[in-house]
Amino acid sequence: MLDIRAIREDPDRLRASQRARGESPDVVDDLLAADEARRGALAEFERLRAEQKNLSKEIAQASGDDKQALLDKAKELAAEVKSAEAAADEAQARLDELAMVPSNIVIDGVPAGGEDDYVVFREVGDRPQLDQVRDHLDLGESLGAIDSARGAKVSGSRFYFLTGPGAQLELGLLNLAMNTAIEAGFVPMITPTLVRPEVMSGTGFLGAHADEVYRLERDDLYLVGTSEVSLAGYHSDEIVDVSAGPLRYAGWSACYRREAGSHGKDTRGIIRVHQFHKVEMFSYCSVEESEAEHERLLAWEEQMLAAVELPYRVIDVAAGDLGSSAARKFDCEAWLPSQSRWMEVTSTSNCTTFQARRLGVRERTERGTRPVATLNGTLATTRWIVAILENHQRADGTVAVPTALRPYLGGRELLEPRSREV
RNA sequence: GGAGGCGUCGCCUAGUGGCCUAGGGCGCCCGCCUGCUAAGCGGGUUGAGGUUUACCCCUCUCGCGGGUUCAAAUCCCGCCGCCUCCGCCA
Secondary structure (H helix, E strand, O other): OOOHHHHHHHHHHHHHHHHHOOOOHHHHHHHHHHHHHHHHHHHHHHHHHHHHHHHHHHHOOOHHHHHHHHHHHHHHHHHHHHHHHHHHHHHHHHHHHHHHHOOOOOOOOOOOOOOOOEEEEEEEOOOOOOOOOOOOOHHHOOOEEEEEEHHHHOOOOOEEEEHHHHHHHHHHHHHHHHHHHHHHOOEEEEEEEEHHHHHHOOOOOOOOOOOOOOOEHHHHEEEEOOHHHHHHHHHHOOOOOOOOOOOOEEEEEEEOOOOOOOOOOOOOOOOOOEEEEEEEEEEEEEEHHHHHHHHHHHHHHHHHHOOOOOOEEEOOOOOHHHHOOOEEEEEEEEEEOOOEEEEEEEEEEEEEOOHHHHHHOOOEEOOEEEOOOOEEEEEOOHHHHHHHHOOEEEEOEEEEOHHHHHHHHHOEEEEEOOOOOO
C-alpha cells in the first residue's frame, strides 16, 4: 500500500516507478479519482453526522410537542446519515482496494527493466579450479549428507533429508549466522511459521506471487516462506521507537514454498525445495536511514559469505524483478561449479514504508506519527550447503570444511565419503 | 472439545441509554516554585481521517464486526484475544 497523500502531491513519481517496473502507470489516475470520490463522500457523511449529534442533544432537553417534532425530524436524518455512511465506507473500500494494487515505489538509481537487467556491483573471491566437477547431490549422497530419494518417498518431490554431516552442516551454518547476528547487536528470535492472513498480506506476499504460499484453509493460516513475515508482523499496529537507531531482529525459522511456477526448474538436489531453514535479518528504522541500513545488511551478508569461503558476486536487482514490497534489492550469488552459473544465496530488500504502512508500524515524530521503513536480508539458508559442497570439493571426493564451520562439525577439517551404504 | 470470567488512554481504574465533549490516579512532557533532589502548584498527554497557509473546527475510535435507538462504552447478536477450571492429547 502506498501513501495516498504523497501520490496526490506527486503523482508522477509513482508513474515513473510503475514504468521502471514494466507495470501500468494508469493506476495512478484511478487512485486519484477514487481518492477524490472518497473525500467527497466522507465530507457529506461528516456534515450529516454532526447535524444529527446536535439534534440529539436538543431532543434530550425538549419535551411535549416540541420533542415529538424533533423526533420525527431526527428519524429522517438518521436514515440519511446511514446511507451517507454506507456511501463513504464504500468509497473508502474502493480506494483501499486500489491502493493495494501498485507495487512499492522504486528508489532512484535502481536499474529499470526485468530479470536480466541487473547491475553487477562486484565479484569477490576466486572460483575453484576443478578438473572434474561433481554436483552437490552427487557429493552429498556419497558423504551421507543428503538423502533425496527418501525425502521423495516420505514427502514427495522437492523434499529431502539432511543426514549426518549434512544435518551438522546446516546447524553449523545457522548457528554461525545466529552468532554473527547476535554479535552485531541483533535480537535473536525463533519465530512462528504459521501466520494470520493480515500478516501475510501485510508483508506483500499475497499479491502477484500468492501461488507461492502454502495455506491451511481449515485454520485460515498461512505457512511463511521466510521469517521476514513473522518479524514484520511482530510490531504490527505498534508505535516503535527508532530514534536511537534501527530495531534489529534475527529470525530463525523453517520456510515453506510451493514452487508452483517452477516445474522442471532446479529439480535435482536441494537448490529449490518446499521446506528449508533460514536465518533472516530484519530491521525497522526511519525511512531516512533505510538506505544506509540496507548497505549494512548487505555487509553482514558478505561477512557470512566470506566466513564460509564462497566466491560470490553482488547484484543490484532491476525494478521489474523486485517483488511488490521492495524498493531496492541486492542479491549475493555464489558460484555454482556444476552448472557454471551464479546462484542466489542471499537477498536483502529495502521495503521503505510499504510493509509498515500495511501493518501499521509507526514511529512518533514532532508532528504525529508516520510509518517506519522495514528491511530484510538473508544470513544463511539450507541452500548454502549446495555452494559449500561444490566449491570446497576436492579431487579425492572429500569436501573441505570452511574454518568457521569446523567447531560445529566436531572440529573436522574434511568430510569424507562414507564406506558403507545405508 | 466443555464451563465460567475478563477486554475503557503507556499502566491502574470510574462508568448500567442523553449530565461522556469518556472522569480520576500513576507515569511521562512543558512551565512555576525551590541551596540541590524530592514534594507542591498550573498546563499538556490514544490513535485514524477530513478541512485549513496556520490556528481552529469537524468526524470516527471504549478488543473487532453487525444490530436496536432520535441517541450506545452502556442494550442485543456474532467473532477474536487473554485468564481460570474440566476433559482429551503430546
